[in-house]
Amino acid sequence: MGRFEAMAVFVKVAEAGSLSAAGRELGLSLTSVSRQLAALEEQLGTRLVLRTTRRLALTEAGRLYHEQARHILGEVAEAEQALTAPESAPTGRLHVSAPTLIGRLKLAPLLPEFLARHPGLAIDLTLTDRPVDLVEDGIDLAIRIGRLPDSSLVMRRLGGIRMRICAAPDYLAHCGEPAVPEDLAGHDCVVFATVPGPISWPFQTAAGRVMVPVTARLRANDLDAAVAAALAGAGLVRAPSWQVADLVAAGRLVPVLAAYERPSAPVQALFLPSRLLSPKIRLFADFLAERWAGRDFGHEAEEGSA
The missing domain is CATH 3.40.190.10 (Periplasmic binding protein-like II)
Structure with a gap:
């Protein structure tokens, strides 16, 4: 039994939900499917499938092996397609x-x-x-x-x-506009972050790239939410310039520290x-x-x- 053949049988069993259904799709007998699956489990030294009279379920090892096997079989198929039929339309x-x-x-x-x-x-x-x-x-x-x-x-x-730092006009009128990156120490910032921990924003100065710690009064794991909070006056936000371009053009957000923006x-x-x-x-x-x-x-x- 070839390893790739057995791997393909296992993937079909996992996706079809039963040995008999996999056999019908592959054109193999139930005995052949069962034999190949058992031999694969023996080669790997672990149980991949839990079989009962009513249902079939993957073990934890089976779930992991199914994902890897499906990926490997896809790579093999695509490599063969690329070499044997380079001009054919991909599928x-x-x-x-x-x-x-x-x-x-x-x-x-x-x-x-x-x-x-x-x-x-x-x-x-x-x-x-x-x-x-x-x-x-x-x-x-x-x-x-x-x-x-x-x-x-x-x-x-x-x-x-390119990233841009902006704030609502009302916030800047109340708290002032930072002139240099170090001024951020005295400002509230709305921070986009997906993990907890201290936040620093990068800037470009004559000395090169510098990282400036900011006070994250509000942290969000979604940039739309962070920009919405800045629009409401929660503080300065750092966001992609194309995301805030319309808001800047409408005067609802005001860019600051533009001279210190990092390259794209x-x-x-x-x-x-x-x-x-x-x-x-x-x-x-x-x-x-x-x-x-x-x-x-x-x-x-x-x-x-x-």
Whole structure:
């Protein structure tokens, strides 16, 4: 019995919910499916499936192995497709992860166009502001913002985001406008953060990049909520300039410390080195690079082109 064949049988059993249903889909007898599953469990030295007379359930090891096996089988199929039929239209499901705000406002509106171009593909989009593990979470391509530490992941720059610090006019009238980053020590700040702990905001000075601690009177794990609080006068907020561009143009928010803004943070596509040959990932990364064209979203928004 080949390991990949047994792995495919197990994945089908897990997804079909029974040995007999898996056998029908695979064109195998119930005895053959049962034998291959038992042999796989023996090779792995652990039980993958709990079988009773009425139902089938995966063990904890089975759930973990199912996710990994499904990912591996998908990679093998795509590698074979890339080598044997490089000109054929790709098919399958693409699992994409992105930060919530840029995913909702900048990525999701592009997906109908991509799907129309490639009718054989489907997309599962996960929007989250927590770091994802591409292997454990089954993600084919993740969009990340900011400079990342060295890793084994393949990174492709797609664009940039410029951050801006703003406050409501009433707040500035009452508390004054900071002239230099160090003035933030005397101000209330509305902070976007997904984990607890001290917060510092980065600035660009003549001496280079500096990190300035801020007082987080209000902390939110959603940027829309943070901007809404700043609009109501809760304090200074640091947000993507394209998110606050309309509010600034309407005079509802006032930018401060513009002379100390950092250069654009890169927006990057990340994927595993083993996915370099995947046609669907390559097509999607090319599509985003084409549509975003290395733009600085901050400048784009300020110019009214998005």
